[in-house]
Amino acid sequence: MKESTMSATAKRVMFGYIQTQTLHAVVKLGVPDILDAGPASAGVLAERVRARPDTLARALDVLVRLGLFCRDEDGRYAHNEDSRCLSSAHPNSLADLLLFCARESYQTFAHLPEAVRTGEAVFPEAWGAPFWDHLEANPDRAALFARAMERQSEALLRKLATDHDFGQYAEIVDVGGGKGQLFRPLAAAGVRPPCVVLDQPSVTDAAQAYLAQEGLDHVRFTAGDFFMAVPEGAALYVLKFVLHDWADPECLRILERVREAMTKSPGAKLMVIELVRGGDPSPWSYLSDMLMLSTFGAMERSEAEFRVLLNAAGFEVEAVEAIAGAHYQIVAAPRS
Ligand SMILES: C[S@@+](CC[C@H](N)C(=O)[O-])C[C@H]1O[C@@H](n2cnc3c(N)ncnc32)[C@H](O)[C@@H]1O
Structure with missing residues (x-):
């Protein structure tokens, strides 16, 4: 390999932070939403978002070079196929996830060398509190995170709802299920058995509002702690x-609580839905692994690591199936 090619790769990786924050600036200003209505010049965009036209054009030119948005001969900017998901109206919008990660995760990553050295979370070093406490203390960031989680999963869950026969279950409990977003695509696919979402008390108001708004009257929200019951x-x-938010000892405690709950319903199954590290050729599952390390001192696990973990928690793995990309469903049952 030529020297220049080697340094090009190193530079691309090294200056990733410029890419993240250039995209952050453009999305935070709301440019993708304006481009939904059609192409616009830097002057028009700048007026709408109250920015300087020359600096906005320079930022957009970076993204055009990187393959997001395009610029026509008249200098007007427009969406391309890859930039559409950055608008807030897109059904699988990545805008909320970007707005959250470009601030909370971005600042956390400045401490990554320490996380790599120790295996411990460095989110508290960056933000003064562990991740979930930070959200508890900042309801607007908690709402942004909850929306990001919901949007991120929409397409995945629609696919899962058609891949797996959820109609076979008389009752479903989603442990750490957020607002209950799992049940919207299932209901859309005609699966409406009694369902329960267990999540933290801080999620209660948002969950109640979400379930009512989505007409999910077969779903009950329970505030609790999955380490307790x-x-x-x-x-x-x-x-x-x-x-993926927890290191092995905490995962074993959660799985133990789930296994205890299952003793009241013989034949019950556990479905773990996760990004599997190395589960597809893209680097995303490995990048997300660093996100879990820095944020929680946790990890994205390989299939072999999931098997070891579930086995240690007293479960027999029955099926491991790809849903999309490196996202998998792992179905397990308690070992008798
Ligand atoms: C990464 S989010 C995943 C949410 C949802 N399952 C999804 O896929 O969109 C992890 C969830 O675990 C919840 N959680 C964290 N600690 C918890 C605890 N001790 N008891 C119950 N839920 C908890 C969080 O509030 C959050 O909703």
Whole structure:
């Protein structure tokens, strides 16, 4: 490999922070939403978002070079296929996730060398409190995070609802289920058994409002702590994007609570939905692993690591199936 190519790769990785924050600036100003209505010049955009036209054009030119948005011969900017998901109206919008990560995660990553050295979370060093406490103390950031989680999962859950026969379960409990967003695509696919969402008390108001707004009257929200107890007696327990927030000892405690709850419903299954590290050729699952390390001192696990963890918690893995990209569903049952 030529020297120049080697340094180009190193520079691309090294200056990733410029890419993140240039995109952050453009999304925070609301440019993608304005471009939904059609192409616009830097002058028009700048007036709408109250920015300087020359600096806004320079920022947009960075993103055009990187493959987001395009610029026509008249100098007007427009969406391309890859930038549409940055508008807030897009059904799978990434805007909220970007607005959250470009601030909370971005500042946390400045401390990553310490996390790599120790294996401990560095979110508290960056923000003065552990992640969930930070959200508890900042309701607007908590609402942004909850919306980001919901949007991020929409397409994945729609796919899962058609891939897996959820109609076979008499009752479903979503452990750490946020506002209950799992149940919207399931209801849209005609699956409406009695359902329970267990999440933290701080989520209660947002969850009640969400369930009422979405007409999910078959879903009940329960405020609680999955380290203490999980609602008993359901046919299916779902843990979606929960285990990756915790190191193995905490995961074992959560899984133990789930297994206890399942003793009241023989034949019950556990479904773990997670990004599997190395589960597809893209680097995303490895990048997300660093996100989990810095934020929680946790990890994205490989399939083998999930098998070891579930086995240690007394579960037999019955199926491991890809949903989309490196997202997988892992179905397990308590070992008798
Ligand atoms: C990454 S989010 C995933 C939410 C949802 N399952 C999803 O896939 O969109 C993790 C969830 O775990 C919840 N959580 C964290 N600690 C908890 C605890 N001790 N008891 C119950 N829920 C908790 C959070 O409030 C949050 O909703």
